[in-house]
Amino acid sequence: MTRLLDVQDLRVEFRTRDGVAEALGGVSYAVDAGRTLAVLGESGSGKSVSAQAVMGILDSPPASVTGGQVLFHGRDLLTMSPRERRSVRGAAMAMIFQDALSALNPVLTVGAQLAEMYEVHRGTSRKDARARAVELMDRVRIPAAKARVDDYPHQFSGGMRQRIMIAMAIALEPELIIADEPTTALDVTVQAQVMDLLDELRREYAMGLILITHDLGVVADVADSIAVMYAGRIMETAPVQELYRRPAHPYTRGLLDSIPRVDHQGKELYAIKGLPPSLLSVPTGCPFHPRCPRAQEICRTERPPLYEVPDVTDTAAPGRASACHFWKDELDA
Amino acid sequence: MPEQRVQSAESVLEVRDLAKLYPLTRGVLVKRRIGAVRAVDTVSFDLRRGETLGIVGESGCGKSTVARLLVNLERPTAGAIRYRGEDISRLSGRALSHVRRNIQMVFQDPYTSLNPRMTVGDIVGEPFEIHPEAAPKGDRRRRVQELLDVVGLNPEHINRYPHQFSGGQRQRVGIARGLALRPEVIVADEPVSALDVSVQAQVVNLMERLQDEFGLSYVFIAHDLSVVRHICDRVAVMYLGRFAETGTDTEIYEHPTHPYTQALLSAVPVPDPGARARRTRILLSGDVPSPADPPSGCRFRTRCWKARDRCAVDVPALAVPEAFRTTDGPAAHASACHFAEERVAVTPGLA
Numbered sequence: 001m002t003r004l005l006d007v008q009d010l011r012v013e014f015r016t017r018d019g020v021a022e023a024l025g026g027v028s029y030a031v032d033a034g035r036t037l038a039v040l041g042e043s044g045s046g047k048s049v050s051a052q053a054v055m056g057i058l059d060s061p062p063a064s065v066t067g068g069q070v071l072f073h074g075r076d077l078l079t080m081s082p083r084e085r086r087s088v089r090g091a092a093m094a095m096i097f098q099d100a101l102s103a104l105n106p107v108l109t110v111g112a113q114l115a116e117m118y119e120v121h122r123g124t125s126r127k128d129a130r131a132r133a134v135e136l137m138d139r140v141r142i143p144a145a146k147a148r149v150d151d152y153p154h155q156f157s158g159g160m161r162q163r164i165m166i167a168m169a170i171a172l173e174p175e176l177i178i179a180d181e182p183t184t185a186l187d188v189t190v191q192a193q194v195m196d197l198l199d200e201l202r203r204e205y206a207m208g209l210i211l212i213t214h215d216l217g218v219v220a221d222v223a224d225s226i227a228v229m230y231a232g233r234i235m236e237t238a239p240v241q242e243l244y245r246r247p248a249h250p251y252t253r254g255l256l257d258s259i260p261r262v263d264h265q266g267k268e269l270y271a272i273k274g275l276p277p278s279l280l281s282v283p284t285g286c287p288f289h290p291r292c293p294r295a296q297e298i299c300r301t302e303r304p305p306l307y308e309v310p311d312v313t314d315t316a317a318p319g320r321a322s323a324c325h326f327w328k329d330e331l332d333a
Numbered sequence: 334m335p336e337q338r339v340q341s342a343e344s345v346l347e348v349r350d351l352a353k354l355y356p357l358t359r360g361v362l363v364k365r366r367i368g369a370v371r372a373v374d375t376v377s378f379d380l381r382r383g384e385t386l387g388i389v390g391e392s393g394c395g396k397s398t399v400a401r402l403l404v405n406l407e408r409p410t411a412g413a414i415r416y417r418g419e420d421i422s423r424l425s426g427r428a429l430s431h432v433r434r435n436i437q438m439v440f441q442d443p444y445t446s447l448n449p450r451m452t453v454g455d456i457v458g459e460p461f462e463i464h465p466e467a468a469p470k471g472d473r474r475r476r477v478q479e480l481l482d483v484v485g486l487n488p489e490h491i492n493r494y495p496h497q498f499s500g501g502q503r504q505r506v507g508i509a510r511g512l513a514l515r516p517e518v519i520v521a522d523e524p525v526s527a528l529d530v531s532v533q534a535q536v537v538n539l540m541e542r543l544q545d546e547f548g549l550s551y552v553f554i555a556h557d558l559s560v561v562r563h564i565c566d567r568v569a570v571m572y573l574g575r576f577a578e579t580g581t582d583t584e585i586y587e588h589p590t591h592p593y594t595q596a597l598l599s600a601v602p603v604p605d606p607g608a609r610a611r612r613t614r615i616l617l618s619g620d621v622p623s624p625a626d627p628p629s630g631c632r633f634r635t636r637c638w639k640a641r642d643r644c645a646v647d648v649p650a651l652a653v654p655e656a657f658r659t660t661d662g663p664a665a666h667a668s669a670c671h672f673a674e675e676r677v678a679v680t681p682g683l684a
């Protein structure tokens with residue numbers, strides 16, 4: 001398996017009126033070609049910021065990358081010239097946003113926006129580019145693509161708009177797609193259609209996919225591995241089966257226990273006490289310690305490194321890691 | 334709601350043939366009516382004392398319009414909403430305000446439903462301004478502090494403003510406001526949709542606790558089927574302005590007979606990667622049709638894999654399907670489908 005993207009110890013700060021917010025405090029994750037990595041977190045956990053930093057589309061100021069590496073095929077994107085980076089970003093990696101209506105240009109037809117990809121990056125003639133645009137719309141299963149190529153984004157439904165976003169993302173056959181909450185704004189039946197399409201395209205083109213989401217259900221459906229984020233840090237990384245079966249971090253366990261399930265009713269929900277911290281004043285030591293049922297003195301004083309969790313079950317699970325001093329206890333709980 | 338089971342609890346609300354049409358007009362000076370959006374179309378149900386009725390459906394199905402009709406923020410085009418036997422949908426003035434004390438609403442978005450220029454104390458106490466008989470003036474501050482305490486907020490924060498609170502805390506403020514007048518019914522329109530999972534669980538637990546404590550009846554409107562299953566006693570599945578299927582949570586979630594319910598449930602992502610292989614998904618094609626021009630007959634027929642000619646002509650009634658009428662099992666609940674049949678549990682059971 002080739003390592004496509006390797007994010008190492010990435011740090012991002014936001015300078016705000018009230019002080020410096022540490023949005024990412026050393027985040028590491030990796031994705032292989034043809035695989036799906038889910039980056040899971042609640043609002044303010046830094047999951048989207050990490051995606052924007054990888055894509056190089058952070059608003060700076062106020063944001064600035066203060067450390068770490070983003071290795072794409074072993075080359076650090078952060079030290080590339082803007083020109084070099086732009087060429088990688090256009091052709092080799094693409095992004096899908098949550099809100100397709102605001103991500104698409106409202107005054108251009110969808111055909112023009114799709115064709116533009118080929119005209120700008122490939123120098124395709126206008127006529128050919130238009131034909132390619134129709135092909136793409138067919139590819140993402142937009143009905144009557146030929147008739148709709150001259151429609152504007154607002155003329156499409158939410159699910160169809162998200163398909164157009166996906167079409168734009170796959171236009172140049174990138175090696176990596178970052179999808180930031182691609183189905184959050186969609187209804188559940190449409191969400192299923194869009195996730196299916198994305199998964200099918202990933203397999204077909206053998207792309208790597210980074211799925212940024214807050215939804216543990218969606219993750220279970222499509223991801224191969226998962227990185228759980230909290231307060232700008234990685235709490236746990238694991239193959240997806242392992243994580244759901246035996247979480248190695250109290251935060252992960254709390255999350256899993258606090259979701260209501262459609263497949264059984266259950267009694268009172270487990271609720272993680274308290275609130276996520278402000279990024280302006282991330283707690284010392286482990287950022288989760290004020291809310292953690294396992295917290296000890298060491299959790300207040302010492303920031304846990306990402307401990308490697310060895311192969312504890314018979315199923316080989318490389319790449320498991322947990323940022324908890326007591327990961328062993330959690331795993332055995 | 335034509336329910337077969339014997340129910341001892343009395344009904345707090347009886348909704349009959351409720352309909353809401355929004356006229357579509359063309360022209361600037363002379364407005365001509367060119368049609369109507371049928372947001373809610375002949376919806377009937379009962380809400381019993383102390384129960385939670387969930388209304389689920391996708392965006393645009395009319396569930397929020399039902400909520401607004403129930404609390405009289407909108408007037409129905411047709412039909413009746415009876416509270417203790419009295420049709421409240423035509424009331425006005427003092428009689429309306431009296432009824433409103435007993436039916437309160439909690440809104441979805443805790444960021445826009447609280448006035449940013451009012452303190453939390455003023456927000457929670459505002460119902461007392463409108464209904465001064467509910468609490469004597471001198472007593473209000475104490476009552477507000479009590480309410481804040483009840484919903485798990487610090488009573489000393491009474492002078493703070495909404496922006497000083499997190500999303501979950503703001504939703505608690507909205508719930509405290511809803512509770513202020515000691516209502517019998519709370520209509521909650523997507524009360525936890527805007528919240529993160531860890532906080533969502535806190536608010537869901539709070540709502541369940543308050544129900545026991547104050548004997549509240551809830552109408553719980555949501556698009557998240559998992560949350561609805563967790564909190565509701567009975568569930569109504571809504572599609573394009575009509576109820577497709579109603580029943581207890583077990584009946585709906587484990588024995589759905591309407592194709593739409595079956596498809597909806599099969600599309601819900603289950604947080605269990607082991608279930609990936611075991612589940613069968615029904616992928617619906619296309620989108621929900623426009624409520625301005627709904628399909629004839631059964632509203633769901635344009636996306637339904639079972640649709641036949643009859644579905645385009647006859648509107649299926651919301652009743653126990655013929656096939657199940659003689660049985661006593663969980664499949665014998667109201668389902669508006671000509672070809673209702675039971676599938677084995679759609680979601681993988683984790684028995």
